[in-house]
Amino acid sequence: MHRTVRVLIIDDHAIIREIVGQLLEMEQDLQVVGKGVNADEAVVLTDRLQPDVVVLDLRMPGKSGIDVLGDIQRRHPQVRIIIYTSLIDPETTRKALHAGAVACLLKTDSLATLVEAIRSTSVDHLPQHVGNATNAASPKSVWPAMQMPSQAIPSLAS
DSSP states (O other): OOOOOOEEEOOOOOOHHHHHHHHHHHHHTEEEEESSSHHHHHHHHHHHOOSEEEOSSSSSSSSHHHHHHHHHHHTTOOOOOEEEESSHHHHHHHHHHHHHEEEEEEETTTTHHHHHHHHSSGGGGSSSSGOOTTTOOHHHSSTTTOOOOOTOOOOOOO
């Protein structure tokens, strides 16, 4: 039996924070420990709450998710960050993965895809050598012990 995965949700849209949070809380092995609205709160809440996984929007007022990703990874290399966004292109995906994200998902993906990504990227499920994926050449190198969710992006073909 795996321990409970502590999740922090950062999104500037209240409805996303609330609904995704409520749906994740219905999973026995997931605990939403906090919710924030911008990049500054992402750092402060990660410092204070010590989540296992941060579900992070890319497009927020002020700093973007990519801007804050590196800050979180430098301060908390054990935290896994999943980008959860409405729109993303291959170059932004590449930047997010190189900044430390372990997955990039679209908000149009199913809840099951998000739950699978959270469980698969939590500390208990990742081999030690994965690190923060800064040298990831392809999505499979970010998800080494499993198959990527079918709706997950990116396509990093050069």
